[in-house]
Amino acid sequence: MENTKIQEKLLSKSKNSRLEKFGRGITFVCISLIVFVVAMIFFFVAQKGLSTFFVDKINPFKFLFGTTWNPSELGPDGKPMVGALPMITGSLVVTILSALLATPFAIGAAIFMTEISPKRGAKILQPVIELLVGIPSVVYGFVGLAVVVPAIRSTFGGTGFGILSGVFVLFVMILPTVTSMTVDSMKAVPRHYKEASLGLGATRWQTISRVLLRAAMPGILTAVVFGMARAFGEALAIQMVVGNAAIMPKSLTTPASTLTSVLTQGIGNTIMGTVQNNVLWSLALILLAMSLVFNIVMRLIAKRGQF
Structure with missing residues (x-):
């Protein structure tokens, strides 16, 4: 009898069912709003960025592969000199080198926290990682100016400003992110x-290197790509x-520039709708496209890891 009453309550259009419909409606509205905002961001940046090629009639090939960046002056063809290759190269080199430098440290810290000494890792390394994540970018930039730049100047000569300084700063910035995701991947291994x-008689190090790391490799690769995505979009600290020299980098110790550094430095000094402003929006479009590429790569890696 009691079971029949319970079934009738569950099947009846009660207050709970109305709340469920209301909750589904709120969820749908929130998801639709998120999709709309993302679509508008893509549309706005694409509209502004493509104006360089469709309105100002600048050759896309010369924009992507040109090596001279001086939007306020005209080149031999009568068009502004807006070669973005130096910034694209600087961003890619800084991102790749910082990821290569951070990955071994992140894997080593993750192994220590999950397999070697989980208790000590949770007490010491975990708070340190959480602290590094919460430090603002401007603090990393000031530390780079006060410590990294003078150290590189005294060791390698030159001004100390350049790609190498940016690599060390971004290495510290993305290390906690890559480490945290690597730890989660190691813990997710059955x-x-x-x-x-x-x-079967394998030693602890054989088990870690040949079993655990291989099983967690999709998650580790996802962590590395996620760290690269953050490094590629970092602006203030790297600037x-x-x-901030918009020239092709000749070495790791000479001044260079990235997409984000040129954007943050010039976007407030141009007039909306001018060529100088449109080319900056084109750089922003490249940044957005690269972020989309990083996201697609992460999804492909994660999807491959499911099989």
Whole structure:
């Protein structure tokens, strides 16, 4: 009898069912709003960025592969000299080198926190990682100016400003992010993988290197790509140490520039609708496209790791 009453309550159009419909409606509205905002961002940046090619009639090939950046002066063809290759190269080099430098440290810290000394790692390394994540970018920039730039100047000569300074600053910035995601990937490996390896006579290091790391490799690669995405879009800290010279980088110790450094430095000094402003929006469009590429790569890696 009681079971029948319970079934009738569950099947009846009660207050709970109305709340469920209301909750689904609120969820749908929130998701639709997020999709709309993202679509508008893409539309706005694309509209402004493509004006360089469709309104100002600048050759896309010369924009992407030109090496001279001086929008206020005209070149031999009568068009502004807006070669973006130096900034694209600087952004890619800084991002790749910082990711290559951070990955071994992140994997080592993750192994220590999950397999070597989980208790000590949770007490010491975890608070340090959380602290590094919460430090503002401007603080990293000031530390780079006060510590990294003078150290590189005294070691390698030159001004100290350049790609190498940016690599060290971004290395510290993305290290906690890559480490945290790597730790989560290591913890997500089924425990019976480790037990089976040890049961077959493998040592602890053989189990870590040949079983656990291989099983967690999709998650680790996702962490690295996520760190690269953050490094590629970092603006303030890298602007303070890279030198902001819009020229092709000749070495790691000479001043250079990135897409974000040129954007933050010039966007407030141009008039909306002018060529000088439109080319900056084109750089922003490149940044947005690269962020989309990073997201697609992360999804492909994660999808491959499911099989």
